[in-house]
Amino acid sequence: MRTLTFIARRAFHAIFVLLGLSIVIFIIARIMPGDPARVAVGARAPEWVVEQLREQMHLNDPLPIQYYYWLTDALHGDFGISLVTRRNVADDIREFFPASLELAFTSLLITAVLGIGLGTLSARHKDKFIDNVVRVISYMGVVTPSFVFAILFLLLFGYVLDLFPTIGRLSEGVPRPPTVTGFMTIDSLLAGNFTALFDALHHLILPAMALAMGTMAQEARITRASMSENLTKDYIAAIRAFGVPERTVMGRFLLKPSLIATISIMGLDFAGGLANAFLVELIFVWPGLSRYGMNAILRKDLNAISAVILVLGVVFIVVNIIVDLVVARLDPRIGLRAARSD
Amino acid sequence: MSVTPLLEIKNLHVEFKVYGGVLKVLDGVDFRVNVGEKVGLVGETGCGKTTTMKAILRILPVPPARITGGEVLFKGRDILKMKERELRETRGRGISMIFQDPTAALNPVFTIGAQLEPVIRHASPENRRLSKKELRKLAVIPLKEVALADPERLLDAYPIQLSGGMRQRVCIGMALATNPELLIADEPGTSLDVTIQDQVLRLLQRLVEQRHSSVILISHTLGIVRQMCDRVYVMYAGNMVEEAPTRKLFANPLHPYTRGLMAAVPRLSGGGVAMGIPGRIPSYLHPPSGCRFHPRCPQAMEICKHEKPAFQQAEDDHRVACFLYDPAVAEPQKEATTA
Ligand SMILES: Nc1ncnc2c1ncn2[C@@H]1O[C@H](COP(=O)(O)OP(=O)(O)OP(=O)(O)O)[C@@H](O)[C@H]1O
Numbered sequence: 001m002r003t004l005t006f007i008a009r010r011a012f013h014a015i016f017v018l019l020g021l022s023i024v025i026f027i028i029a030r031i032m033p034g035d036p037a038r039v040a041v042g043a044r045a046p047e048w049v050v051e052q053l054r055e056q057m058h059l060n061d062p063l064p065i066q067y068y069y070w071l072t073d074a075l076h077g078d079f080g081i082s083l084v085t086r087r088n089v090a091d092d093i094r095e096f097f098p099a100s101l102e103l104a105f106t107s108l109l110i111t112a113v114l115g116i117g118l119g120t121l122s123a124r125h126k127d128k129f130i131d132n133v134v135r136v137i138s139y140m141g142v143v144t145p146s147f148v149f150a151i152l153f154l155l156l157f158g159y160v161l162d163l164f165p166t167i168g169r170l171s172e173g174v175p176r177p178p179t180v181t182g183f184m185t186i187d188s189l190l191a192g193n194f195t196a197l198f199d200a201l202h203h204l205i206l207p208a209m210a211l212a213m214g215t216m217a218q219e220a221r222i223t224r225a226s227m228s229e230n231l232t233k234d235y236i237a238a239i240r241a242f243g244v245p246e247r248t249v250m251g252r253f254l255l256k257p258s259l260i261a262t263i264s265i266m267g268l269d270f271a272g273g274l275a276n277a278f279l280v281e282l283i284f285v286w287p288g289l290s291r292y293g294m295n296a297i298l299r300k301d302l303n304a305i306s307a308v309i310l311v312l313g314v315v316f317i318v319v320n321i322i323v324d325l326v327v328a329r330l331d332p333r334i335g336l337r338a339a340r341s342d
Numbered sequence: 343m344s345v346t347p348l349l350e351i352k353n354l355h356v357e358f359k360v361y362g363g364v365l366k367v368l369d370g371v372d373f374r375v376n377v378g379e380k381v382g383l384v385g386e387t388g389c390g391k392t393t394t395m396k397a398i399l400r401i402l403p404v405p406p407a408r409i410t411g412g413e414v415l416f417k418g419r420d421i422l423k424m425k426e427r428e429l430r431e432t433r434g435r436g437i438s439m440i441f442q443d444p445t446a447a448l449n450p451v452f453t454i455g456a457q458l459e460p461v462i463r464h465a466s467p468e469n470r471r472l473s474k475k476e477l478r479k480l481a482v483i484p485l486k487e488v489a490l491a492d493p494e495r496l497l498d499a500y501p502i503q504l505s506g507g508m509r510q511r512v513c514i515g516m517a518l519a520t521n522p523e524l525l526i527a528d529e530p531g532t533s534l535d536v537t538i539q540d541q542v543l544r545l546l547q548r549l550v551e552q553r554h555s556s557v558i559l560i561s562h563t564l565g566i567v568r569q570m571c572d573r574v575y576v577m578y579a580g581n582m583v584e585e586a587p588t589r590k591l592f593a594n595p596l597h598p599y600t601r602g603l604m605a606a607v608p609r610l611s612g613g614g615v616a617m618g619i620p621g622r623i624p625s626y627l628h629p630p631s632g633c634r635f636h637p638r639c640p641q642a643m644e645i646c647k648h649e650k651p652a653f654q655q656a657e658d659d660h661r662v663a664c665f666l667y668d669p670a671v672a673e674p675q676k677e678a679t680t681a
């Protein structure tokens with residue numbers, strides 16, 4: 001019950017955040033240099049065509065009126081036509097967003113398992129050989145941009161070793177499962193199409209790994225830091241003193257308090273990864289939202305830009321709510337504080 | 343009273359590696375508890391009491407801590423050499439500990455029950471086979487023993503929801519839940535106000551009497567030790583400096599540091615035992631050569647700066663680490679002062 005009121009309250013706050021965000025998006029879109037109508041029809045179209053389109057797009061009205069039109073349309077899921085793809089922006093989003101989301105989830109999974117795993121290993125063997133190895137690796141992971149990993153993996157595992165496909169979400173010739181969730185893996189599973197499932201997974205691994213390297217390194221460092229700090233706490237000494245086996249001490253009494261920082265950062269990394277994946281998506285020809293958004297920006301495709309930013313805004317808000325819920329679950333001090341402020 | 347040794351610490355050395363260097367904290371600690379005995383340990387703050395106790399249970403955080411030498415014999419077996427399984431059986435059932443700061447000793451993100459239940463589960467081989475429900479029933483018992491109201495509900499509470507006094511009681515209950523042969527009580531109740539501290543001490547006294555377990559009681563306050571313990575150790579800067587049966591120690595303190603402690607009016611709030619001696623505990627980064635007490639000692643001699651006094655018998659059951667009582671050193675010195 002407490003959880004439900006918490007979600008309701010946060011959702012209510014979110015409305016205002018999104019409204020503010022929409023105003024910012026709208027203003028940025030309108031003050032960007034260049035005439036969207038001109039961009040849409042091309043440099044050689046006659047002036048009267050441009051003028052007609054301008055009228056159609058309400059570009060000649062005062063800004064508040066333009067915003068009003070834009071917002072009512074957006075609320076109906078109508079972001080207009082993409083000036084570049086000539087399709088409904090909403091349809092574009094429906095197609096590209098799940099692809100990005102699937103990639104981001106896979107990368108999150110890799111980040112969580114390897115990041116927390118390596119961090120724990122490092123903390124348990126603090127200042128020993130393993131720890132130093134993990135620290136060097138994670139340092140490299142943090143300072144290397146994900147597109148470098150993308151190119152590296154592409155060349156090494158894609159071409160030289162030829163272990164993984166390097167283009168798109170499915171191989172040519174593999175029948176595409178009917179779209180239900182937009183997640184290739186889940187749709188394949190729903191359709192009982194295991195060939196497609198394995199092929200989709202196969203395609204996911206390299207880009208997801210490339211995307212996960214930086215965040216994984218980050219999580220490993222954070223996990224190591226909080227674990228080695230918590231290892232010196234009296235509550236660990238105490239539970240050991242009472243004869244509780246080391247397995248339980250590490251896997252339960254050390255792990256839980258140490259994961260709070262890791263999980264908060266992981267949520268931000270997930271949302272950030274969704275937005276910043278464009279180079280990785282570009283390199284692996286992944287039909288994702290990030291690449292779509294980047295193209296839209298380069299071509300001043302206002303409708304598409306607005307929609308992408310709004311979608312990412314919603315993702316950030318949702319991820320934040322989820323992270324807060326999980327952290328409140330893990331840490332009663334936070335949970336109680338949240339409940340008290342009701 | 344029997345004199346079978348239960349716990350014997352021999353020449354224990356512990357260091358902490360910190361940013362500025364190595365803290366040489368424990369510098370050859372000798373300590374013994376006999377079966378059924380209540381032993382007191384006093385010394386001003388930072389002298390290494392807690393460090394010694396944590397070293398016994400091998401629960402010092404490594405790093406920064408490192409045990410660089412010595413033995414900790416529990417019933418003749420060296421704890422420092424035990425493998426995981428034997429160590430686990432010695433912890434809890436063999437030796438258990440009430441921590442100095444109950445708030446720090448309870449894991450903030452687990453309920454009391456979630457912390458108490460695994461302790462009970464591993465307290466005996468039979469308990470390991472119990473279901474969650476049966477375990478929960480058992481978990482209520484130690485909470486009842488420490489006179490906590492509504493123990494059922496307490497199992498589902500988080501430490502932050504309890505008062506300081508309740509946390510202290512929970513910690514005592516947890517430490518006794520394994521029925522230890524030796525209980526270490528590290529300044530129980532120091533963090534509480536005087537009336538509650540008093541209640542807690544009385545409760546503790548009653549519980550150990552019922553169980554006939556051996557006890558190590560650490561305290562700042564000499565009065566508490568005098569009242570509860572059979573024998574007392576005095577510790578200074580990582581060394582045991584004096585040991586004697588309680589009455590003897592209070593009647594006839596030998597070590598200059600102990601004399602300083604006795605001269606100090608023990609403050610009720612704790613923390614001020616060393617008021618009779620000017621100065622502070624020395625730095626462990628560069629501890630004084632020879633006798634670590636010599637910079638503060640009113641009776642320091644030349645030899646004290648260069649050599650470390652052995653912890654040896656002055657009388658049959660009275661040991662002291664001071665050259666004043668070393669016949670080879672003190673006699674010529676005394677003659678010199680009388681002359
Ligand atoms: N985790 C640690 N890291 C670094 N140094 C430590 C650590 N724990 C203890 N020490 C060092 O060991 C010394 C002795 O500490 P200890 O806690 O054993 O003292 P104590 O006698 O229990 O004091 P108090 O009466 O205040 O509890 C401290 O002065 C500190 O320099």
Ligand code: SF4
Pocket residue numbers: 597598599633634635636637639640641642643646651663664665666
């Ligand atoms: S050995 Fe020397 S310095 Fe140390 S306590 Fe005795 S007289 Fe003082």
Ligand SMILES: [Mg+2]
Pocket residue numbers: 391392393442528
């Ligand atoms: Mg202490």
